[in-house]
Amino acid sequence: MNVETYMTELGQRARTASRLIARADTARKNKALAAMADAIDASREALAAANAQDMQNGRDKGLDAAMLDRLELTPGRIDGMIEGLRQVAALPDPIGGIRDMNYRPSGIQIGKMRVPLGVIGIIYESRPNVTCEAASLCLKSGNATILRGGSEAIHSNQAIAACIREGLEAAGLPQEAVQVVETTDREAVGRLIAMPEYVDVIVPRGGKGLIERISTDARVPVIKHLDGICHVYIDAEADKSKALNIAINAKTHRYGTCNTMETLLVDQAVAADILPELADHYAQLGVELRGCEQTLALLPNINAATADDWDTEYLAPILAVKVVADMATAIEHINRHGSHHTDAIITENYTKARAFLREVDSSSVMVNASTRFADGFEYGLGAEIGISTDKIHARGPVGLEGLTSEKYVVLGDGQVRA
Amino acid sequence: MNVETYMTELGQRARTASRLIARADTARKNKALAAMADAIDASREALAAANAQDMQNGRDKGLDAAMLDRLELTPGRIDGMIEGLRQVAALPDPIGGIRDMNYRPSGIQIGKMRVPLGVIGIIYESRPNVTCEAASLCLKSGNATILRGGSEAIHSNQAIAACIREGLEAAGLPQEAVQVVETTDREAVGRLIAMPEYVDVIVPRGGKGLIERISTDARVPVIKHLDGICHVYIDAEADKSKALNIAINAKTHRYGTCNTMETLLVDQAVAADILPELADHYAQLGVELRGCEQTLALLPNINAATADDWDTEYLAPILAVKVVADMATAIEHINRHGSHHTDAIITENYTKARAFLREVDSSSVMVNASTRFADGFEYGLGAEIGISTDKIHARGPVGLEGLTSEKYVVLGDGQVRA
Structure with missing residues (x-):
């Protein structure tokens, strides 16, 4: 037949x-x-x-x-x-x-x-x-x-x-x-x-x-589920300890999963306070950092990011790091370079949390939580046939x-x- | 350009x-x-x-x-x-x-x-x-x-x-x-x-x-919205006056709309009681009937339906009429020949109403109501961009x-x- x-x-x-x-x-x-x-x-x-x-x-x-x-x-x-x-x-x-x-x-x-x-x-x-x-x-x-x-x-x-x-x-x-x-x-x-x-x-x-x-x-x-280029944005008004914990968990909890962070965005107001400490943690865990120019100024020993890095799902111990001027720039970057999968803001500011939730066009948008939670079991669905990156029908x-x-x-x- | x-x-x-x-x-x-x-x-x-x-x-x-x-x-x-x-x-x-x-x-x-x-x-x-x-x-x-x-x-x-x-x-x-x-x-x-x-x-x-x-x-x-081949099934336990009102309204309220009835199914137990009276009403309203063999036995003056009639959206004053053995046969006919748009049962029987609602695979399934109600305004949506005959996303x-x-x-x- x-x-x-x-x-x-x-x-x-x-x-x-x-x-x-x-x-x-x-x-x-x-x-x-x-x-x-x-x-x-x-x-x-x-x-x-x-x-x-x-x-x-x-x-x-x-x-x-x-x-x-x-x-x-x-x-x-x-x-x-x-x-x-x-x-x-x-x-x-x-x-x-x-x-x-x-x-x-x-x-x-x-x-x-x-x-x-x-x-x-x-x-x-x-x-x-x-x-x-x-x-x-x-x-x-x-x-x-x-x-x-x-x-x-x-x-x-x-x-x-x-x-x-x-x-x-x-x-x-x-x-x-x-x-x-x-x-x-x-x-x-x-x-x-x-x-x-x-x-x-x-x-x-x-x-x-x-x-x-x-x-x-x-x-x-x-x-369909295409790629997971997920971001964590550390806002100027982030709680530092939440920011460190989440940035480390979102990248290093598992490297090969679609809800793993691939790009870290840090507000310029707190970059100098947070990035060097975070870089030490990543170094200990064997994560390679690739930074924008402003990041390199703070972390001179890491590699420079190329344009491709902002659009790459590494699925590996590699992280792109970018310093941004403000939340609007972060949202613009996420909506342009992300894969509309899962993105998080770390902030204590009510108004910015509310705007981030509304304006980021991703299937999961988070405040002060690790992107690794984007999962049918963690969300209480009881089971998961997959994660949809579509908007039609199931998201x-x-x-x-x-x-x-x-x-x-x-x-x-x-x-x-x- | x-x-x-x-x-x-x-x-x-x-x-x-x-x-x-x-x-x-x-x-x-x-x-x-x-x-x-x-x-x-x-x-x-x-x-x-x-x-x-x-x-x-x-x-x-x-x-x-x-x-x-x-x-x-x-x-x-x-x-x-x-x-x-x-x-x-x-x-x-x-x-x-x-x-x-x-x-x-x-x-x-x-x-x-x-x-x-x-x-x-x-x-x-x-x-x-x-x-x-x-x-x-x-x-x-x-x-x-x-x-x-x-x-x-x-x-x-x-x-x-x-x-x-x-x-x-x-x-x-x-x-x-x-x-x-x-x-x-x-x-x-x-x-x-x-x-x-x-x-x-x-x-x-x-x-x-x-x-x-x-x-x-x-x-x-x-x-997308393809065709509307809608059915009304008059059950053996239908209230006769509801059956007559709905059968007439569903066909004759407007002929060119997608939620207009195109095929009437009548349980054999009540066909002799209902069809001749209904046929008189349709005749007065200028509706041409096309019947199955059992229908023709009761209404010898109408045309015979061909196989194509069960699959046709007339959008005109024409109605296919079929006498069926029971509700299961009616549901089988609807799921096979209908366009999964809107279908109704007329019955006073609780258990049959419940089974019809569950088993008919259409975007709107009705009990004792005219198919003409399938409409965004009648449903309280406030507006309507169309009626979807898909199952994915919007139905x-x-x-x-x-x-x-x-x-x-x-x-x-x-x-x-x-």
């Missing part, structure tokens, strides 16, 4: 299954999630064997150490999948919830009911545990899913898919509610993102290159609600339009 | 203006709207002269009577534009509103702030009053706009644009916040929908053909809120991630 026919059939089955999943009640969805957890627990050997095959192929193909690490399904990661499924089962069911039922002068009563999106296509790279995570979030939010993992994880993903199907069947739900693409042909992705009749939205998870390619070619909406950390829509419900007693 | 350069410059100016409009306070936006109303009131002669030129060109080009009617700016329609601007000024400002500020265990406090989308491109056909309507809604919701009207209305649109610029200037807002494309070159549309760096969302208003073309070619999100009638997004705001006291 050719790939196009295969994907079309997958799409048709997903569309049919989506109608059944949409009306499944909370108890049934939770039963399926619990049964998936049990199936994974009972299949540890099969999962390990499948993963060993992927790891061997990966080593033969010369995958680098970081990729092999992401590919590995250790016993701890299998525990993590099981725990994750149980946590998703424990989350409140968003589907069917009705808000804002109000009467109108015509006598009709109108409100909004939360509903699934329909069919969600997920495209991801090496980590096989994403298969389980994404399937569970889509199921809980009443959606059918088509999952396309990396070719290097194909055996692991198929083994996880078997456990997922077992769980769906145990709860009396259609197995086609979660389908894992069985071919590694790249054409499968091209077809998946171009079937609006069967797929309602695509969530790509992976590097910026993958996501840009998918966004450009997709014929369906894409909930910032995306939990179950981002995988849903709303419809209007209208209750009447026979009203007609006059 | 070539069209691509012209549109790029329009986009750059809109992007710059959008940052100023986003932070404009409510009083300033309302002042601009009031000044636009005054400018239109003071420019009645210029508007009439520009419109007369478009009307003459239209007649010379042989536009049909319906198009010429839509193109005409009568004194009443000019009054309507002025009144519309004042109504939009009176609506609550959605921008900057914060909801759900809650504390998290880490001590940070998190909520969501409503923000503009940025730059909105509107593409529409002959009605020049849309220029005013769309500009006012985008301005009130803090967005910059690029408007591309039909070439047949170019003089009217430019005359309205002059009044809009006058209003913006009077309030101290940038004139580039609302730009009306000055070329009638079709390439301008192609460029407008393919500049994600300058345009955040496209709202096309017009026929299905236009909207499908734009959706296919767009490289930015599109809030159903789209008012000011549909032109906005939300960002997370995080307030802390120096918290760092542990």
